[in-house]
Amino acid sequence: MVSNPSNTSQGADAGVSSNPLPVKIIISGGFAVGKTTFVGSISEIAPLTTEAAMTSVSEGVDDAGSAAPTKTTTTVAMDFGRITLGADLILYLFGTPGQERFHFMWDDLVRGAIGSIVLVDTTRLAECFPAIDYFEQLDVPFVVGVNCFHGEQHHDLEEVREALQVPAHVPMLTVDARDRASTKQALLELVQHALLVASQRG
């Protein structure tokens, strides 16, 4: 443990439970890859859905032949769950749609997040590319969770890493999104990875 309480928040020692602090983790990946199942496996509430505006930037080339990113705001449904961690932390897990073929800009969601677990279905690898690109560009810590149902794993993790071109420092693991022990482990791996990134940042 680092014992340097002075430079962070006021909250850690004084009046522990009076003002809980929110933290958030983003569960991303392609369509129907198990994001809501993941959230539901460990959330203390049944997953909820809300609609939020999302600004997306498509990277199309316009008629004049120049690269012209066009911004559109669409409403997307977002599933989320909650985990109370002790008396003073409330962790929200957000499942975000990320299968679109553009980078999504969802600043409100990503701002201040611990990081993301990118869920991957090995039969549809390409669907997680936008999410991985996005988190890499924004320096958001992430781990890649390869979904394995019934404990089956059809691909070697390193094969998947190669196929996705995920850098060596990014942890990869298998996840059964329905299994609480498995999703808990994935969350732990992400937080440990974020800790490593944060401590290297100094």
Added chain:
Amino acid sequence: MSNNEADGGGMGSGSRRFKVRPYAITGGRTKSDSELPMETLLRTTDAGRKALERLAFEKKKIVSLCESPIAVVEVAARIDVHLGVAKVLVGDMAEEGLIEALPNRVGEADERPDVKLLERVLDGLQSL
């Protein structure tokens, strides 16, 4: 197996839905003066508790919901309105003193959680 996928959408259906168009609640505004991050925790104040009986339906519901702190985004889902609408509503209610927005992490809003906070999260997850 995919039960959860289906359950998520079931929340807002049926008689609980508002019978007015969402933006009617906020007088047509879609932006609050002070934009709260979606994970900002809200908690009912004493004033809110005292005012409970005279509050209109959706504000009454929010005051009840925030008895123990929950995030703006959860308020949105539970009263079944768009996140933007919920932000306006709770922003107004915070100004009226009915609820309070608890402080988020100290420092820049876009700052990543620091080592100390991450260690607390790790401890919390490990003891789940």
